[in-house]
Amino acid sequence: MSTRYLIGRAELLTYPIEAPKKKTGDKAHPYTLGEAQRVIVPEIEVANAIFQALPAKACADDLAVARLVLHPAYLAKSFFPKLLLDQVGLSSVGSRTRRIKPRHQTQKKAPPEAETTELFVAGTRAALSNFPAFARSLNEQMPVAEQFARIETFAAMTPTDRLHLEGRTVGHVFEVGLHLPPEGNASDVRSMFADYAMDCGFEVNGAFEFEAGRLLFVAVEGEASGLEPLSQFTLTRVVRPMPHLRAARPVTRSMPLAIPFSLPSGEPLSREPKVAILDGGLPAEHVLDPYVRRYFLADEEASDVADFSEHGLGVTSAVLFGPIEPEAAAERPYAPVDHHRVLDAKIEGEDPYELYRTLGHVETVLLSRQYQFINLSLGPDLPIEDQDVHAWTAVIDSILSDGETLMTVAVGNNGERDAELSLNRIQVPSDSVNALSVGAADRSGDEWKRASYSATGPGRSPGRRKPDVVAFGGAPKEYFHVAAPGKRPNLAATLGTSFAAPLALRSAVGIRAILGSAVHPLAIKALLVHGCENKDEHDVHHVGWGRVPADINQLITCGEGEARIIYQGELRPGKFLRGPIPLPNFQLEGKVRLRATFCYASPVDPQDAGAYTKAGLGITFRPNRERRKKGAANASSATFFPAAEFRTEAELRADLGKWETLLHAENIYYGSSLLEPVFDVHYNAREAGGQAPSGAPSIRYALVVTVSAPKHAQLHQDILDAHAVLQALEPQVSLPVRV
Known part of the structure; x- marks a missing residue:
């Protein structure tokens, strides 16, 4: 029987539809205008007293920044208080998610605590001093009054809000995130901050800085005793000790073994995929030369470090061969790779600037946009935070937002650190929403679980489900074997998420090598998630x-009674797209399992940690075109993804909602209940947590749907027969017996 391959071109079945009519209802408001005035006006006056006491140099262009917390009932982007901010002369320069206990809830059964949005609002001290009088002058008939009544608290941003020193070794070099006001530019803000920092005894190192969204990250050097006055600079978002790099300090050194292996006899399967490894370089002697297309040194003046190049060799070996069986032939590589040495001797010896220097090298490779597949098994030795996005994550997400590159990122080997302090949480930049973060499984066989060293989630919302996936990474009872340094093909035993990430990337490269350019990197990312093995425990x-x-055939082929279909296309902001799920021309019998994975690339707002993704998908499943309410234009909907229609915005966020760039679910239906089922997809665009202006970009998306109907062995062919535009994606290369 011939192999049944993925069915492609399903995007040709999609078509635009009119926006469904929304149900409108009266919004329950927690506070009256009078109640808000009694509480919030005194808070504004207290904040103003703090602002007036600041040194003039601390207030760049006389700007001050306050924390405006909205009541949890107003999370949706449509409740962003733009009118209020405009009339007072304030602007939002960022936001983050906060968990609060509101003064009053709109629902009797609401939990006492809830997540909400904390806005950072900037304005001149003069504008802020006029705010109390403006607030007192409001009356119920003014549209802006309703927006004022949405405020839960208002306070000055203080050094306590900005300093993040808990549980960290405080040295003499710090990274500072600075807000860029709407009318300001990075050079002006940098100059004003450097001038003020000098007065506080700090020096800004101009060689290391990164701009991401409306944030500027700079490195400063000085004594920790001066951090509090430094943090009074009003445009400061965060100050923290400069972290070190984690890949430079692996969980365990690889152990060279006197056990040989054989190199594969054939060439790489395809030379079409462009693959890059960003790591510690390669040793002077190794056996991977036939498979390394090009070798680059990010800094040609720096020398190698043996530990780094050994790590780089192991990561490269993992992408090329996967885990190697002792005394056996290594798997044939799917494609050759380029290796970029981004770690070198200049960062050895605890160089405090190693983090920014290395990020500069990573950014350069990403901006070259010459690779479809990249692995990064390094990053800051820093667990992610819910409140702020790190420079590494912001820079990487911004570049990956075009969806043209699949980047795997190791989540870190800190899984056994203190869980109560969240020190075991995934490390930066594996919180990236546009990359694929990879943890480690402890076994390659069926009885697997998370490797104890592998960092854990959750991620920050959006991007709550992290790691995205796991792959075998080795454990003391089953090491991950890679090529060892030297002229002969010998093995080294190792373990770590550093090797799980490239193993996952190997599967991605394999899909591209076999199926060719018909499958885009974003669709491959969706396929990896779609085909994951999991257990309830x-x-x-x-x-x-x-x-x-481990077997790539599970991702690109279909079994009896099964059809896996991929859609690849673009979504326009504010528009609705209907995606029919192709079924045979006859009614299916028995139970039918539908599994679906949506994946899209999103532009990001790094300054808005709580509203980080600028694109979101509202997805409605309509299983039967004949089942509709009287007078309704569309068929009735049924829950597919865990985001029911009438949940609040807070529940949507907590439940992997519409701002998540990866959604995956499966459900079982009776075949008789499915008649021309469809997904209706609405692309929501936002900016800084509010409504996006016109001109928001289109985004690339991928959808993978698997239809399983055990009573229909020829389902794959039946679907192809029923839909002439669909096409099975045949291999573009001659496959070996074992792939």
């Missing part, structure tokens, strides 16, 4: 969506 914060299958 696994904690989603430990393994994400599951383990990437």
Whole structure:
């Protein structure tokens, strides 16, 4: 029987539809205008007293920044208080999610605590001093009054809000995140901050800085005793000790073994995929030369470090061969790779600037936009925070937002650190929403679980389910074997998420090598998640969506009674797209399992940690075109993804809602209940947490749907026969017996 391959071109079945009519109802408001005035006006006056006491140099262009917290009932982007801010002369320069206990709830059964949005609002001290009088002058008939009544608290941003020193070794070099006001530019803000920092005894190192969204990250050097006055600079978002790099300090050194292996006899399967490894370089002697297309030194003046190049060799070996069986032939590589040495001797010896220097090298490779597949098994030795986005994550997400590159990122080997302090949480930049974050499984066989060293979730929202996936990374009872340094093909035993990430990337490269350019990197990312193996006992914060299958055939072929279909296309902001799920021309019998994975690339707002993704998908499943309410234009909907229609915005966020760039679910239906089922997809665009202005970009998306109907062995062919535009994606290369 011939192999049944993925069915492609399903995007040709899609078509635009009119926006469904929304149900409107009266919004329950927690506070009257009078109640808000009695509480908030005194808070504004207290904040103004703090602002007036600041040194003039601390207030760049006389600007001050306050924390405006909205009541949890006003999370949706449509409740962003733009009118209020405009009339007072304030502007939002960022936001983050906060968990609060509101003074009053709109629902009797609401939990006492809830997540909400904290806005950072900037304005001149003069504008802020006029705010109390403006607030007192409001009356119920003014549209702006309703927006004022949405405020839960108002306070000055203080050094306590900005300093993040808990549980960290405080040295003499710090990274500072600075807000860029709407009318300001990075050079002006940098100059004003450097001038003020000098007065506080700090020096800004101009060689290391990164701009991401409306944030400027700079490195400063000085004594920790001066941090509090430094943090009074009003445009400061965060100050923290400069972290070190984690890949430079692996969980365990690889152990060279006197056990040989054989190199594969054939060439790489395809030379079409463009693959890059960003790591510690390669040793002077190694056996991977036939498979390394090009070798680059990010800094040609720096020398190698043996530990780094050994790590780089192991990561490269993992992408090329996967885990190597002792005394056996290594798997044939799917494609050759380029290796970029981004770690070198200049960062050895605890160089405090190693983090920014290395990020500069990573950014350069990403901006070259010459690779479809990249692995990064390094980053800051820093667990992620809910309140702020790190420079590494912001820079990487911004570049990956075009969806043209699939980047795997190791989540870190800190899984056994203190859980109560969240020191075991995934490390930066594996919180990236546009990359694929990979944790480690402890076994390659069926009885697997999270490797104890593998960092755990959750991620920050959006991007809550992290790691995205896991792959075999080795453990003391089953090491991950890679090529060892030297002229002969010998093995080294190792373990770590550093090797799980490239193993996951190997599967991605394999899909591209076999199926060719018909499958876009974003669709491959969706396929990896879609095909994950999982068990109910696994904690989603430990393994994400599951383990990437070791056998690539599980991802690109279909079994009896099964059809896997991929859609690849673009979505326009504010528009609705209908995606029919192709079924045969006859009614299916028995139970039918539908599994679906949506994946899209999103532009990001790094300054808005709580509203980080600028694109979101509202997805409605309509299983039967004949089942509709009287007078309704569209068929009735049914829940597919865990985001029911009438949940609040807070529940949507907590439940992997519409701002998540990866959604995956499966449901079982009776065949008789499915008649021309469809997904209606609405692309929501936002900016800084509010309504996006016109001109928001289109975004690339991928959808993978698997239809399983055990009573229909020829389902794959039946679907192809019923839909002439669909096409099975045949291999573009001659496959070996074992792939």
